[in-house]
Amino acid sequence: MKKGWIVTKQSRDKILKNLNRSQVLHFPFPAEPDNLEKKLSKQDRISLLKQNLEKVRAEVRLSNRTEWVRELVDIVESKNISKLLYSPDVGLDGRISGLWHDAVKIDRLKTRLYSPAVEIGADIRKTWQADNITDTELVEYGEEIEIFKPNLFEIDAAITSTKGAIAENGALILWPDEKEPRLMSLVPPIHIALVEASTVKTSFAEAIECGKWSEGMPSNVVLVSGPSKTADIELVLAFGVHGPKELIVIIVD
Amino acid sequence: MSHKPFNFRKNVREALDNKQLRGNLRFAMETMIRNRKNLFNDPERLEHLRETSSAIRSKSLALLPRLLEKLEQNCHQNGIKVHWAETVDQGNRIVLDILNSRNVKRVVKGKSMVSEEMHLNRFLEKNGIKPLESDLGEYIIQLAGEKPSHIIVPAIHKNKKEIAELFHKHIPDTPYTEKVEELNAIARKVLRKHFYEAEAGISGVNMAVAETGTLCLVENEGNGRMCTTLPQIHIALMGIEKVVEKLEEVPPLLELLTGSATGQRMTTYFNFITSPRKPGEKDGPSEVHLVLLDNGRSTIMADKQLYETLKCIRCGTCLNHCPVYTRIGGHAYGYVYPGPIGTILTPQMEGVDKTQSLPDASSLCNACAEVCPVKIPIPDLIRRIRNDSKSSSGKTKGSGSGRSLMESAVWKGWALMNSKPELNRLGMKAGSLFGQYLPKTGPLGKWCNIRSMPVPAKKTLHMMADEEGVDRD
Ligand code: SF4
Numbered sequence: 001m002k003k004g005w006i007v008t009k010q011s012r013d014k015i016l017k018n019l020n021r022s023q024v025l026h027f028p029f030p031a032e033p034d035n036l037e038k039k040l041s042k043q044d045r046i047s048l049l050k051q052n053l054e055k056v057r058a059e060v061r062l063s064n065r066t067e068w069v070r071e072l073v074d075i076v077e078s079k080n081i082s083k084l085l086y087s088p089d090v091g092l093d094g095r096i097s098g099l100w101h102d103a104v105k106i107d108r109l110k111t112r113l114y115s116p117a118v119e120i121g122a123d124i125r126k127t128w129q130a131d132n133i134t135d136t137e138l139v140e141y142g143e144e145i146e147i148f149k150p151n152l153f154e155i156d157a158a159i160t161s162t163k164g165a166i167a168e169n170g171a172l173i174l175w176p177d178e179k180e181p182r183l184m185s186l187v188p189p190i191h192i193a194l195v196e197a198s199t200v201k202t203s204f205a206e207a208i209e210c211g212k213w214s215e216g217m218p219s220n221v222v223l224v225s226g227p228s229k230t231a232d233i234e235l236v237l238a239f240g241v242h243g244p245k246e247l248i249v250i251i252v253d
Numbered sequence: 254m255s256h257k258p259f260n261f262r263k264n265v266r267e268a269l270d271n272k273q274l275r276g277n278l279r280f281a282m283e284t285m286i287r288n289r290k291n292l293f294n295d296p297e298r299l300e301h302l303r304e305t306s307s308a309i310r311s312k313s314l315a316l317l318p319r320l321l322e323k324l325e326q327n328c329h330q331n332g333i334k335v336h337w338a339e340t341v342d343q344g345n346r347i348v349l350d351i352l353n354s355r356n357v358k359r360v361v362k363g364k365s366m367v368s369e370e371m372h373l374n375r376f377l378e379k380n381g382i383k384p385l386e387s388d389l390g391e392y393i394i395q396l397a398g399e400k401p402s403h404i405i406v407p408a409i410h411k412n413k414k415e416i417a418e419l420f421h422k423h424i425p426d427t428p429y430t431e432k433v434e435e436l437n438a439i440a441r442k443v444l445r446k447h448f449y450e451a452e453a454g455i456s457g458v459n460m461a462v463a464e465t466g467t468l469c470l471v472e473n474e475g476n477g478r479m480c481t482t483l484p485q486i487h488i489a490l491m492g493i494e495k496v497v498e499k500l501e502e503v504p505p506l507l508e509l510l511t512g513s514a515t516g517q518r519m520t521t522y523f524n525f526i527t528s529p530r531k532p533g534e535k536d537g538p539s540e541v542h543l544v545l546l547d548n549g550r551s552t553i554m555a556d557k558q559l560y561e562t563l564k565c566i567r568c569g570t571c572l573n574h575c576p577v578y579t580r581i582g583g584h585a586y587g588y589v590y591p592g593p594i595g596t597i598l599t600p601q602m603e604g605v606d607k608t609q610s611l612p613d614a615s616s617l618c619n620a621c622a623e624v625c626p627v628k629i630p631i632p633d634l635i636r637r638i639r640n641d642s643k644s645s646s647g648k649t650k651g652s653g654s655g656r657s658l659m660e661s662a663v664w665k666g667w668a669l670m671n672s673k674p675e676l677n678r679l680g681m682k683a684g685s686l687f688g689q690y691l692p693k694t695g696p697l698g699k700w701c702n703i704r705s706m707p708v709p710a711k712k713t714l715h716m717m718a719d720e721e722g723v724d725r726d
Contacts, residue, residue, distance in 0.1 A: 018551035243475025
């Protein structure tokens with residue numbers, strides 16, 4: 001490896017030297033990235049998001065903070081999902097409560113966080129235990145992928161949170177982390193995603209700007225627009241090629 | 254492919270004789286043109302987007318060395334290892350070293366034009382590793398032992414019958430089916446097993462963001478996410494020109510890329526990769542490598558006109574709109590990059606002496622320049638490369654090789670005729686009087702095999718103008 005490294009270091013210096021020679025170019029400054037100004041109202045954002053997601057064959061359900069679990073039960077029943085992958089301690093604004101807990105620890109504050117947030121994991125578990133409403137088994141992404149892999153490939157569906165969504169693009173913003181690993185939204189044939197209505201942005205540019213993405217990106221961020229698809233054979237559009245065959249979005253208002 | 258002697262004219266002849274290919278292509282290109290047009294239905298907004306994106310790409314190139322250093326530094330901080338390859342051979346060796354030193358045998362690959370440029374698969378196979386292409390189109394042509402014929406839809410030259418036969422023949426226990434849904438399901442099943450077992454994944458990069466050290470990958474199928482997330486090792490290959498400075502520059506480029514490529518408002522997945530698996534995270538590769546390939550790009554950058562070639566975001570729309578590509582398909586170009594972009598990029602990378610008549614593969618109709626999302630003046634660059642190929646003082650690699658006595662004589666004659674109005678008038682008149690009686694033998698006869706010969710007008714424009722009493726001054 002050492003030898004290899006020296007070679008690429010030499011190449012690096014040579015490439016950069018070559019490029020530096022060519023710094024004679026004039027360039028026009030890019031126009032301001034557009035459409036930050038044309039923000040839509042919340043209702044318009046949600047209906048545009050829904051419309052764009054449906055165009056790419058995603059199923060969209062509108063719900064609220066108390067009833068969304070019912071929607072979920074309905075989905076797992078109607079799709080015959082026998083194993084549902086979920087994260088026990090993730091909420092729609094899990095990150096906020098996480099930060100809050102850290103702050104509480106540091107300042108030794110006793111203040112309890114008033115959180116109207118949807119506690120996705122807790123709500124699911126409560127419903128599952130209390131109502132005995134469905135036979136669907138809940139599965140956690142318990143270990144690292146090297147160990148969990150055989151189980152992951154047996155899962156029928158996974159439910160994840162989202163960091164938000166982009167109305168114009170019909171896209172969800174997935175922000176995987178320790179609690180919700182990257183492959184939850186990729187390997188199982190059905191992906192169910194929860195979107196909090198207030199986090200729906202008009203444009204991609206707005207999402208980047210408001211979320212201050214440039215100040216630091218996590219290991220992986222994925223924009224998802226619909227189930228996986230291909231048109232590689234005679235341009236015939238077909239869904240569910242390598243990723244999920246179905247994307248179901250529950251918008252919680 | 255560049256190892257076989259390249260004979261563009263022979264390739265073109267064969268392609269034009271292939272009726273099936275011409276039918277497949279025409280249908281596909283018309284569909285892609287229509288989809289793009291439907292999406293970009295607001296000409297003003299499209300123009301604004303193209304202006305912005307063209308400026309972003311120009312700026313990125315002007316700042317290229319600085320941005321590359323910044324990208325390297327930020328990737329390094331994030332835990333992504335950056336490698337620099339001046340040549341294709343170096344690039345291949347870097348990849349092989351990474352795989353060998355970790356004893357990796359099972360490799361899955363996402364779509365990457367740079368890997369095609371490197372002939373990476375051939376190189377790895379010679380060294381005992383056979384990477385499996387996982388993009389459906391790439392998988393199909395890998396089964397067929399062919400090369401991509403389009404930079405966005407690599408298997409566009411194949412119809413479902415041919416694909417059905419390929420699957421039936423090469424995949425064990427696969428019944429013959431022409432149903433596209435079923436063919437997709439077969440590929441899904443086969444490839445899932447490979448994703449599951451793969452120890453390393455190789456991918457391309459659509460753009461990299463210097464300020465955060467982020468690699469961006471655009472795709473519809475999910476195979477790219479599989480390749481970059483499931484295996485322990487991810488190796489990303491990127492041409493050095495693909496870097497932009499800021500995250501905020503990504504949205505306009507993305508919108509134009511997906512819209513120009515397939516007429517989609519958004520691809521299914523837009524993947525931002527900023528680091529390998531961090532402590533506490535349960536998946537993602539534990540190593541991410543970025544291989545930056547030069548392969549002649551830094552030399553192209555030195556030319557004040559030709560550098561614009563490197564603004565390209567590989568959307569492929571110039572192929573779809575090109576009357577030449579639409580008729581001959583990608584393979585006839587003989588190199589990895591076909592169509593208008595190939596016509597300007599390949600001669601600069603390989604040398605005009607090797608690519609010979611490739612710069613002639615254009616009618617200079619300007620369709621490519623009108624649709625190019627980053628406003629590369631492709632026809633101007635083609636003209637420039639044509640000139641260089643004929644002139645020993647040209648700056649393009651291999652310049653001056655294309656001079657032929659006959660051709661220089663013809664062009665000298667043309668120049669003379671056009672500088673002397675009397676001669677010109679005489680020539681035009683002769684053309685309109687005798688042109689239709691030209692014998693269709695020799696070179697002209699061959700030319701007419703696949704084209705109808707234009708009949709010269711009975712009267713020259715000047716004759717008509719005189720008759721109509723138009724004042725010619
Ligand atoms: S040259 Fe322009 S139109 Fe052609 S592939 Fe590149 S960006 Fe697209």
